[in-house]
Amino acid sequence: MSSKSSTRRVLGPFNRVEGDLEVKVEVDQGIIVKAWVNSTMFRGFEQILHGKHPHDALVYTPRICGICSVSQSVAASQALAILEGIEPCPNGQLATNLILAAENMADHLTHFYLFFMPDFARDCYANRDWFETTKERFKAQTGTAARQVLPARAAFLHLTGILAGKWPHSLAIQPGGTTRPIEAQEKVRLATTVSAFRRFLEDVVFGCALEKIAALQTIDELKVWQHNHPDSDFSHFLTVADDLKLSEIGQASHNFMSYGAYTEGNEHFFKRGLWQQHYKPLNPEQIKEDISHSWLNGQSEAKHPYQGSTIPDINEDSGYSWCKSPRLDQKVIEVGAISRQMVDGHKLIQQLVSQSGANVQNRIIARLLELALVVPEMENWVKQLQPKDIFCITAKLPDDAQGAGMIEAARGSLGHWVRIKKGRILNYQIIAPTTWNFSPRDSQDQPGALELALQNTFVGPDENASVIIQHIIRSFDPCMVCTVH
Amino acid sequence: MENSFNVLWLQSGGCGGCSMSVLNAEQPDFFSSFQLNNINLLWHPSFSEASNEEFLSLLLSIESSETKLDALCLEGSLLRGPNGSGRFHMLSGTERSMINVIESLSQQANYTVAIGSCASFGGITMAHPNPSEACGLQYEGKERGGLLKESWLSPGKLPVINISGCPTHPNWVIESLIQLAMGDFNSEDLDNYNRPRSYTNHLVHHGCPRNEYYEYKASAEQSSDLGCMMEHLGCLGTQARADCNTRLWNGEGSCLRGGYACINCTAPEFEEPGHNFTETPKIAGIPLGLPTDMPKAWFVALASLSKAATPKRLKVNSTSDHILISPGSKTKEGNKK
Numbered sequence: 001m002s003s004k005s006s007t008r009r010v011l012g013p014f015n016r017v018e019g020d021l022e023v024k025v026e027v028d029q030g031i032i033v034k035a036w037v038n039s040t041m042f043r044g045f046e047q048i049l050h051g052k053h054p055h056d057a058l059v060y061t062p063r064i065c066g067i068c069s070v071s072q073s074v075a076a077s078q079a080l081a082i083l084e085g086i087e088p089c090p091n092g093q094l095a096t097n098l099i100l101a102a103e104n105m106a107d108h109l110t111h112f113y114l115f116f117m118p119d120f121a122r123d124c125y126a127n128r129d130w131f132e133t134t135k136e137r138f139k140a141q142t143g144t145a146a147r148q149v150l151p152a153r154a155a156f157l158h159l160t161g162i163l164a165g166k167w168p169h170s171l172a173i174q175p176g177g178t179t180r181p182i183e184a185q186e187k188v189r190l191a192t193t194v195s196a197f198r199r200f201l202e203d204v205v206f207g208c209a210l211e212k213i214a215a216l217q218t219i220d221e222l223k224v225w226q227h228n229h230p231d232s233d234f235s236h237f238l239t240v241a242d243d244l245k246l247s248e249i250g251q252a253s254h255n256f257m258s259y260g261a262y263t264e265g266n267e268h269f270f271k272r273g274l275w276q277q278h279y280k281p282l283n284p285e286q287i288k289e290d291i292s293h294s295w296l297n298g299q300s301e302a303k304h305p306y307q308g309s310t311i312p313d314i315n316e317d318s319g320y321s322w323c324k325s326p327r328l329d330q331k332v333i334e335v336g337a338i339s340r341q342m343v344d345g346h347k348l349i350q351q352l353v354s355q356s357g358a359n360v361q362n363r364i365i366a367r368l369l370e371l372a373l374v375v376p377e378m379e380n381w382v383k384q385l386q387p388k389d390i391f392c393i394t395a396k397l398p399d400d401a402q403g404a405g406m407i408e409a410a411r412g413s414l415g416h417w418v419r420i421k422k423g424r425i426l427n428y429q430i431i432a433p434t435t436w437n438f439s440p441r442d443s444q445d446q447p448g449a450l451e452l453a454l455q456n457t458f459v460g461p462d463e464n465a466s467v468i469i470q471h472i473i474r475s476f477d478p479c480m481v482c483t484v485h
Numbered sequence: 486m487e488n489s490f491n492v493l494w495l496q497s498g499g500c501g502g503c504s505m506s507v508l509n510a511e512q513p514d515f516f517s518s519f520q521l522n523n524i525n526l527l528w529h530p531s532f533s534e535a536s537n538e539e540f541l542s543l544l545l546s547i548e549s550s551e552t553k554l555d556a557l558c559l560e561g562s563l564l565r566g567p568n569g570s571g572r573f574h575m576l577s578g579t580e581r582s583m584i585n586v587i588e589s590l591s592q593q594a595n596y597t598v599a600i601g602s603c604a605s606f607g608g609i610t611m612a613h614p615n616p617s618e619a620c621g622l623q624y625e626g627k628e629r630g631g632l633l634k635e636s637w638l639s640p641g642k643l644p645v646i647n648i649s650g651c652p653t654h655p656n657w658v659i660e661s662l663i664q665l666a667m668g669d670f671n672s673e674d675l676d677n678y679n680r681p682r683s684y685t686n687h688l689v690h691h692g693c694p695r696n697e698y699y700e701y702k703a704s705a706e707q708s709s710d711l712g713c714m715m716e717h718l719g720c721l722g723t724q725a726r727a728d729c730n731t732r733l734w735n736g737e738g739s740c741l742r743g744g745y746a747c748i749n750c751t752a753p754e755f756e757e758p759g760h761n762f763t764e765t766p767k768i769a770g771i772p773l774g775l776p777t778d779m780p781k782a783w784f785v786a787l788a789s790l791s792k793a794a795t796p797k798r799l800k801v802n803s804t805s806d807h808i809l810i811s812p813g814s815k816t817k818e819g820n821k822k
Contacts, residue, residue, distance in 0.1 A: 012577025044616025066502020161735030165743015179744030
């Protein structure tokens with residue numbers, strides 16, 4: 001119940017969230033009592049895919065999202081591989097990992113420099129000690145960082161030019177591997193491209209070897225590192241985070257999930273599973289999508305995506321978003337880099353979360369940490385490529401089958417659930433990372449992860465001017481175009 | 486920036502991929518390219534500081550002509566549904582549909598520019614059954630007239646400039662906007678679909694490294710084969726209008742260089758080719774959709790001739806994923822490496 005003193009406000013549009021987002025808040029004495037998150041755009045990919053040839057999903061689904069385009073490709077090709085009963089050949093798997101990692105690492109960088117940090121260069125922080133340097137470095141569009149980051153990012157994405165033709169929206173990733181065999185000299189160029197990106201990260205983002213960041217195990221070690229490397233951008237963020245107490249805002253659920261990232265043989269480089277106080281294996285059968293608070297109809301109860309449907313209905317009175325509410329065993333789940341590192345058991349992230357929870361500061365640390373963990377592994381994948389061997393195998397698609405592609409995009413767990421009949425797509429349901437994080441309430445009235453994260457936040461007298469809400473929202477690295485698709 | 490060329494960039498029914506693509510611009514980067522040419526990005530959904538009311542007041546100031554708008558750039562298609570209401574995309578924080586906002590702004594902007602195939606023609610979002618009632622700014626697929634009428638001209642006396650592509654190439658966008666800012670762009674620079682001729686005067690086929698396979702009809706049979714992808718794998722490079730293989734993407738890439746078919750993404754209705762994207766439809770073994778300006782009989786005659794003359798090197802390499810026979814000079818022992 002809202003008290004007499006509380007007010008409701010609708011906030012938006014939030015930019016730097018890749019797509020469209022509106023948030024309604026109920027504020028009482030400067031504190032958010034309740035929040036409602038609305039994904040404001042609907043396109044209907046699930047209906048578009050119905051009846052199409054299964055392989056055409058490789059054209060349509062990447063175009064759900066321009067920032068998670070390869071992630072969508074990988075999820076679709078993995079689902080198709082299951083339908084066809086094949087696995088990508090070793091070169092094809094390595095190339096897929098490289099293309100996916102290129103997208104994910106570029107996204108982490110884009111998020112930190114272009115989406116998240118510019119908020120600290122706002123004039124509302126003019127009285128802070130760190131303001132002048134932050135403004136010079138991170139001011140939207142004009143900060144000095146962008147002039148270093150954009151060329152480094154573009155050069156790094158040459159890796160996709162070689163292995164995938166282009167980014168975004170490539171057709172190179174196929175169920176049995178990739179379409180682009182490479183020669184020995186191209187392998188050398190890939191290695192150099194990744195090394196150049198490593199050098200940029202070491203010079204600019206971290207100010208030290210990536211291995212040094214990857215090896216940080218405790219909060220004390222992180223503090224010592226910060227003290228010794230005051231000039232790096234990561235260190236600069238930690239200073240801001242300490243001063244603004246970013247570890248005290250944006251707490252969501254403590255249920256973390258990862259589908260497992262980057263296939264290596266029968267394993268993943270980052271483990272698949274759940275973290276709920278401790279590690280648990282993931283049972284995908286427990287995933288269900290609830291539409292009780294969505295502008296959707298056609299489902300009277302929460303359904304597993306194989307059985308799910310996506311039918312818009314603007315007249316659905318209980319709805320307040322186009323987004324569904326996925327739940328795992330009826331629980332609200334958070335996904336993203338922080339969840340991947342909790343599940344994979346990275347010591348520093350686990351200690352940070354046990355000390356202060358999943359919050360704005362810790363989400364950003366986990367994301368930057370992944371740059372230091374994944375780029376060295378990319379170097380290994382390049383080394384393992386065998387230019388003389390095949391890159392792709394093909395197989396015949398059966399008429400009737402079902403399969404799921406479950407992968408990790410930069411911003412969290414992405415799943416495609418596909419059923420085909422008579423050689424055509426019968427049902428194609430997608431649950432994107434931000435569908436988990438920014439879902440509306442479910443039939444038990446449980447708020448989604450962002451709705452939880454906004455509750456109890458002190459925003460002061462003018463919630464519209466409150467940049468704190470924006471820090472919390474952007475800490476999830478949301479992708480709204482994926483969310484509803 | 487009083488004399489700057491003011492650009493407002495909005496997104497609607499699309500994926501944001503064209504914005505991500507422009508970030509791939511190099512030498513110089515995207516922000517620098519604008520700054521160095523006195524182009525002022527008033528607001529962009531992914532790159533600007535302003536959020537919420539700060540943006541809504543900018544909108545107000547443009548609509549009341551207080552702030553000069555030189556170019557409105559729209560990325561993504563126009564979502565007219567459900568039932569023409571536009572409620573599939575409301576501008577967050579308001580009770581206005583995006584189609585309403587865009588229609589109003591297009592009357593203010595000196596030029597209106599569609600960024601990518603969605604904003605140009607409807608694009609992927611318009612694929613059957615077009616659940617969101619999507620269309621382009623001035624086209625609905627190949628039909629003239631979209632959100633704006635066929636006869637509509639901007640205050641700068643140009644129709645909507647369609648920088649189509651899925652995604653569009655960073656330089657197609659940046660160079661066209663700089664030309665507009667310099668006053669160096671007029672209706673003669675547009676093709677029959679109002680796309681900049683700077684890139685549609687070319688075919689994707691131009692500069693394709695598989696040209697020799699094409700000449701001899703030495704065809705790839707499956708993904709990752711080196712041969713020409715027109716006969717079996719659905720490649721539309723000989724019909725698609727764009728300079729992808731001479732300008733290149735992400736350093737040295739293109740779809741064809743990446744080993745997969747051109748799906749003609751700069752064209753209206755590419756999203757519904759009427760066949761599987763990566764399989765060439767054929768009648769009596771002859772591919773449908775031959776090069777547009779070549780008489781069919783000639784094509785068939787030349788194809789059968791060249792097929793008969795295909796060197797062994799191309800025949801073998803075309804169905805391999807690595808070059809097995811190199812061009813090499815002839816010796817007594819035959820072709821050498």
